[in-house]
Structures are given as structure tokens and as C-alpha cells.
Amino acid sequence: MQQTRWDDIRQFLALAEHGTVREAARSLSVSHPTVSRRLAALEQQLGVDLVRRFEGKYTTTEEGALAFETAVQIRDLIQTLERRIAGRAAQVVGPIRVAVGSVLGDLLHGVFADFCRDYPGVRLLVESGDRLADVQRGEADVAIRFSFSALPDQLIGRRICDARVAPYASRAYLARNAGLSLTEYDWVSLDERFAGDPLTDWITQNVPQERVRLQLGDARPLLGAVVESMGAGFISCMVADPHPELVRLDGPTQTYPLWLLTHEDLRKSERIRAFFDHLARSLESMREQMEGSAKA
Numbered sequence: 001m002q003q004t005r006w007d008d009i010r011q012f013l014a015l016a017e018h019g020t021v022r023e024a025a026r027s028l029s030v031s032h033p034t035v036s037r038r039l040a041a042l043e044q045q046l047g048v049d050l051v052r053r054f055e056g057k058y059t060t061t062e063e064g065a066l067a068f069e070t071a072v073q074i075r076d077l078i079q080t081l082e083r084r085i086a087g088r089a090a091q092v093v094g095p096i097r098v099a100v101g102s103v104l105g106d107l108l109h110g111v112f113a114d115f116c117r118d119y120p121g122v123r124l125l126v127e128s129g130d131r132l133a134d135v136q137r138g139e140a141d142v143a144i145r146f147s148f149s150a151l152p153d154q155l156i157g158r159r160i161c162d163a164r165v166a167p168y169a170s171r172a173y174l175a176r177n178a179g180l181s182l183t184e185y186d187w188v189s190l191d192e193r194f195a196g197d198p199l200t201d202w203i204t205q206n207v208p209q210e211r212v213r214l215q216l217g218d219a220r221p222l223l224g225a226v227v228e229s230m231g232a233g234f235i236s237c238m239v240a241d242p243h244p245e246l247v248r249l250d251g252p253t254q255t256y257p258l259w260l261l262t263h264e265d266l267r268k269s270e271r272i273r274a275f276f277d278h279l280a281r282s283l284e285s286m287r288e289q290m291e292g293s294a295k296a
Helices: 006-018 021-028 033-048 062-091 109-118 173-177 198-206 220-227 270-285 287-291
Strands: 051-054 058-061 093-099 124-128 141-145 155-170 187-190 212-216 234-236 246-248 256-262
Touching: 006 021, 006 033, 006 058, 006 062, 021 033, 021 287, 058 062, 109 124, 109 270, 141 187, 141 270, 155 173, 155 220, 155 270, 155 287, 173 246, 187 198, 187 220, 187 234, 198 234, 212 287, 220 234, 256 270, 270 287
Parallel strands: 093 124, 093 141, 187 212
Antiparallel strands: 051 058, 141 256, 155 234, 155 246, 155 256
């Protein structure tokens, strides 16, 4: 059976309440033919006549009276839903401090913009960088970070996915260095502050020091250096796979658990809960790109 459209029910409700097509159309700010057409579509779908015309006025049939009673209940439920959503949006006000890594932060501008449009009373204070503000110490309300560690007791979180990092090089660099092995390439790497990271350690252990042409203290410029053909580098698949100048290389990869975190003391805050849920939905929709599954 075809699904009944709420728009058709609205036309029927207006006609039953006002008694004429003209007044029904005026109440809904639509044309006269629209009311008549929607009513005819609803009656055809239900297989019954819902109204009859008598002395210039429309009244409900027996079936129409039953439909009218149910339609009023549906309208009341929809209006209650709208009021609750509007009320929640009105309660979601104030600043939200967000900590996010530099690479991921560059991908979330649209996500932040969507939330601010839905909740105009919110102000986002975003700290983006590889030194993240600490939720546990109260430096941030929400953090989006990669972590292998167990969550501290005071934090609540949601594990979004395992984001993949893989080796990439530019097409121009590969064309100039055909026939070289992975360890013979020039490399762009993170510096000693990232010692202990599996991929940074792989470069240290397998690539001659003179082949590491550039070391960086921040992951954000690594992409640009590889695009500019300074050498190969380990880059997040979600950033590198869409780039037309980059090629994923055969070599070691690493997945990093991506967590969405907040403090347990904030979980009852309307604005934090709304933002947390919005981020979770948005990041979940990006799972395939973050996991690098298209080319893994």
C-alpha cells in the first residue's frame, strides 16, 4: 500500500474544519486546485469518500469523520514534536570548547557550520593542533582525538572508527624516481616529538637519515610537502585518497582509534549532548573515508 502523505492529510483537515475549498486554501496559503487535487489523491489512496458537498459546504462522511479524528491526533503529535525540538534548540545556548587535531579539524568546518545553523545560540571555540586541550582537566568540553589508551574514569566517549594512515607520494615524484624501493625514496616525516608512533618509528628504523629530507613538528603541513614532491610520507587516508596528485604506496599502514570524548560532569548539559550527538552522526557518515576502505 502506498504511504499516506502528511501534506494530503493537511488539506483534508483544513477542508473539514473550514467547510469550503476557498477558506481551506487560504488557511494553508495554497491554491484552490491544490486543495482539491490533494483531497482527491487521498480519497483515491484510501478507497473511500471523505467529504460530501451540500449547499456549498463540505461535510465529512462517516469514514471521513473517523479519518478526521485520527488526523487531528496526528497533527497534535506533530505540533508537540515541533514544540519540543524548538524548545530544545532554545535551550542549547552558550559556548562549547572543542579540541581537535589539526588534520581532522580541517575536514570538520562544514560539520561545525551545520551545527551552528541548527543552534544559533551556540558559540564554538575550537582549538586545533597536535597539542590538544585536555577534557579531563577542564580545558575543553568535547575532544575529537586519536588514542590507543583506555579512557580515564571521568571521561565518557564513543569510539567512531579506526582511521587509517598509509604511505603516499606525488605522481610527479614517482615518475622521477621509478624503480626505487620504498626505503630508497626521500621522506617527509614527523620529528622526534612523535617518537613512539609506529609509522614515525618505521621511518627512523628503515630509512637512512640522509633520505629524510624534511621533519615537521605538526602533521598539517606534511600533506603539502608530499604534494610538492619532497618525498614520500605517511598521511591520513581520509585526506590523501581524494587528492588527485597523490598515490597510495605499498607499505606499512597503521590504524588509529578515533574517539569522541567529553567529561561525565557535562553529559547532562543540553548543548554538550546536542553537539556530541551531532558530531557522532557526522563522523559516522565519514567512516569509509577515514578507514581508507576504498583503497585499503
